[in-house]
Amino acid sequence: MDLFRILFPIGMIVAPLAFCVLFRPGLMRVEDPAAQEKVRRLMTWLIVGTFASVGAVIGVQLVYPFGGSFLWLLFFPLWFGLAMPLTAKKYPSLSTQGHAQAGAPRAASLERREPESVIPRAAWTALWVMWLAMTGLVVAGLATGASSISQTIAMAVIVPQPVIAGLICILGPFCTRLAMMEAEPLPEDAPEDLLTAYERHRAFKARFFYILSALLVVCVLGVAGAFAWGLEGSGLGIAGAIVGSLVGVAGGVFGTMASTRRAKINEQIARLQTA
């Protein structure tokens, strides 16, 4: 457990630097020398910041046991303050929307993008059915009194989970609809394969939101069910932490993939405009 308290914050702190070193999206790198210099400067600060933070974790942990584990929060300044700006600067197409440069005509499709074209209503209904079934199991577990936890803890830990899962069921279609509204600019004589690329990207995002929503509903209600049926303290906590982390990592990976796919479309548009 002590090793975990050291490894977890260090893993979180090293993650931004590891991402910047390992991320190879196959996108065009920035060509402007001034911007390249800025990228180098940010990378230097990221390396220095990472090593300083790791040193701080080890130092604090040696002086105050358990104190260093809270320093995983240093992930946020390293990620949002250095790693993300660095990545956006290094690959400019990640931070543009692909609209035509001033002077060039801008075109748009007059086809309405419907979320239902990718994820039918029935799929969201199925998610609600799953929510209903799992919530029923949670309630049944509570009614049998299988759990040894007190009623106060049960109210605080178990009852909010179906509410959270319900919110996820509500937010899923909303997020999918928002994803359909992402700008899809076209050059005046856009080829058909560009429209196909947009369509695939849209489908990817919608499926991602659906799968993520379904996974979250299962995980959240699974936790509530485990408590309600008295399965706490049997290693399920560790299993829950691992599964929860994996869902989070999967979200990050899919999000990065979606951004990269979109950036490739932006580059295709830029090539068409300069051709």
Next chain:
Amino acid sequence: MAARIAISLESPIPLVEQIVAGVREVIALGEIAPGDSLPTVRQLAADLGVNMNTVARAYRALEGDGLVQTRRGRGTTVAASAEAPARDIESIRAELAARTRDALASARLGGLSRDEARDLLLEQMDLFWDKE
């Protein structure tokens, strides 16, 4: 192929008018039919990179012309009467004459020859009517 419209931020023609003209053109060309849905204001504004109010004003203008209709829950669709003239034929003739005269005046002042102007006019007409 899906119907498209194009605008230019550099054009002296206001953006609202460009969007109205673009949608009117695709309806006239039959690329979208009565009952077909138009994109939401948010979607079209995002795609064109313009303000949502600009697109909303264009849709209102099209609605005023009787070309589209907006219904709660269904969004904006091409009106059933879009292909039938909403005004009397004389006023349409007068508008066409005025607009053509204006465009021809610009062409003449811009240095276009009579033959060039005629060829351009015929080329545009071929988009909307069968060649004779």
